[in-house]
Amino acid sequence: xxxxxCRKARKEARLRNRSEIQYVKNFNRKAVGRYCVLETAPAxxxxxxxxxxxxxxxxxxxxxxxxxxxxxxxxxxxxxxKSSNQWFLLRPRKQILNTKSTDVIKDLQKxxxxxxxx
Numbered sequence: 599x600x601x602x603x604c605r606k607a608r609k610e611a612r613l614r615n616r617s618e619i620q621y622v623k624n625f626n627r628k629a630v631g632r633y634c635v636l637e638t639a640p641a642x643x644x645x646x647x648x649x650x651x652x653x654x655x656x657x658x659x660x661x662x663x664x665x666x667x668x669x670x671x672x673x674x675x676x677x678x679x680k681s682s683n684q685w686f687l688l689r690p691r692k693q694i695l696n697t698k699s700t701d702v703i704k705d706l707q708k709x710x711x712x713x714x715x716x
Contacts (some may be wrong), residue, residue, distance in 0.1 A: 613649040613685055618642075622649075622687045629713040633694040635669060635704050636709040638686040648674060648686045656690060666690040673703045679710060 613619050625639035641647065651672050652663045670688050695700060 611647055613647050613687065618647075618685065619649060619651070619687060622685050627713060628711050629709040631705040631709045633691055633697060633705045634709070635658075635689040635691065636706070636713055638713050639685050641683045641685050644683045646679070646682050646684060646686075648688065649686045650690075656692070656696070662690075662695055668695050669694055669697075669699055670706075672699055673706045676703055677707055677710065685705060703708070 606673075613622065621642070622637050622639040624636070627639060628635060628637045650667055652667055654663075656666065658662055667690075670690060674688070
């Protein structure tokens with residue numbers, strides 16, 4: 599796969615605009631874990647999509663926000679998620695800054711098991 603195709607695939611696998619993010623928030627299916635909050639909704643286009651939302655309210659330091667984002671992205675990548683027709687929204691919690699990636703992976707897997715839509 600070429601570099602451009604990889605970027606295109608990554609962009610298509612994200613919730614891109616405000617209306618899609620609002621759709622997931624308004625569906626109101628949420629699981630709160632120790633390190634993150636996972637919200638999910640049935641996909642409108644039958645594709646798996648993920649967005650990680652981190653505001654300055656989480657931390658005023660960009661370093662902290664980027665670390666939280668990296669931890670969540672890597673945890674998502676390592677989890678074998680088979681739900682192909684859902685949209686996911688991930689929001690980190692402050693405790694994620696003081697933990698290792700293995701703990702985040704366990705927490706995220708538990709949340710996915712709890713919130714998966716049949």
